[in-house]
Every structure is written in structure tokens, then in C-alpha cells.
Amino acid sequence: MNNFCFFTGNLPRDPEVKMTSNGRCMARFTIAANEIIYDQNGGSRQITNWVPITAWGRVAEEAANFRKGDMVSAWGKFTSSSYKDQTTDTKRTFYAISADGVKLVFKKHEDNAPKGDFNQFGNEVPPAEIPPADMPY
Numbered sequence: 001m002n003n004f005c006f007f008t009g010n011l012p013r014d015p016e017v018k019m020t021s022n023g024r025c026m027a028r029f030t031i032a033a034n035e036i037i038y039d040q041n042g043g044s045r046q047i048t049n050w051v052p053i054t055a056w057g058r059v060a061e062e063a064a065n066f067r068k069g070d071m072v073s074a075w076g077k078f079t080s081s082s083y084k085d086q087t088t089d090t091k092r093t094f095y096a097i098s099a100d101g102v103k104l105v106f107k108k109h110e111d112n113a114p115k116g117d118f119n120q121f122g123n124e125v126p127p128a129e130i131p132p133a134d135m136p137y
Helices: 057-063
Strands: 005-012 016-019 025-038 044-056 069-086 090-106
Touching: 005 044, 005 090, 025 057, 044 057, 044 069, 057 090
Parallel strands: 044 090
Antiparallel strands: 005 025, 005 069, 016 025, 025 044, 069 090
């Protein structure tokens, strides 16, 4: 496949999910994909690429579960579409990823939910074995 894109990043807002008149699910959302750019002097800066995603059918239904702040991945085809802007009478082009698949990578922490699976290693928590001289207080 020559036209394949894969992006991972955070959602700046909840996906927009709609049903078409023939009952097909459609979702639109944006992934904020961060990238670090290095200059010749050894410095760096982070830039954010705002990647528009369009999903249909079962992929859109999966994306409907995403929420603002979640880290997600989306993959699919790079697409473009053109239209004529009626107010300026100029041709505009819109670029997006037509998603073949999406995946929740990390769910944003909600205030009333625990921050981790505290029971994954059993109920016992081993005591801290830090010598008193090494205590930070």
C-alpha cells in the first residue's frame, strides 16, 4: 500500500459523531501529534501537527468512545478534497486522513477514577526498605 499514514497523539476535543440519512456512522476528530525539531546548534523545540481524521462505519463507532485528552492512534489513507469558497470565489483544498482503523492508546485520567490498577500484583504491598539515613526528610 503506497498511501498509508499512521498518527498517534491526544484529542484536543471530543469527536464529532453523526449518523448519515442511510444509517451509517461517521466521526470527525483531530489528533494533536507532537514532534520535536532539532536545530544545527543542538537546541530543540516541540511543534504540534493538527491532523484531521474522518472515520466511517465500525471505525467511527469505535472513535465515538474517545474523549478529549485521550491518547489515540489512527491509520489510513491521506485524502484531499476541493471546493469553491462562495464568499471569496477561490478554490480551497481540505486534507484529512480517511481512517481504516483507530485505537485508544491511553485514557485520560478522570477525577473520580483511580490512577492505576493497584491490585494487579495481589493485595499485599511490600514494605519500603529504605535505610533511615537515606530518607529524604
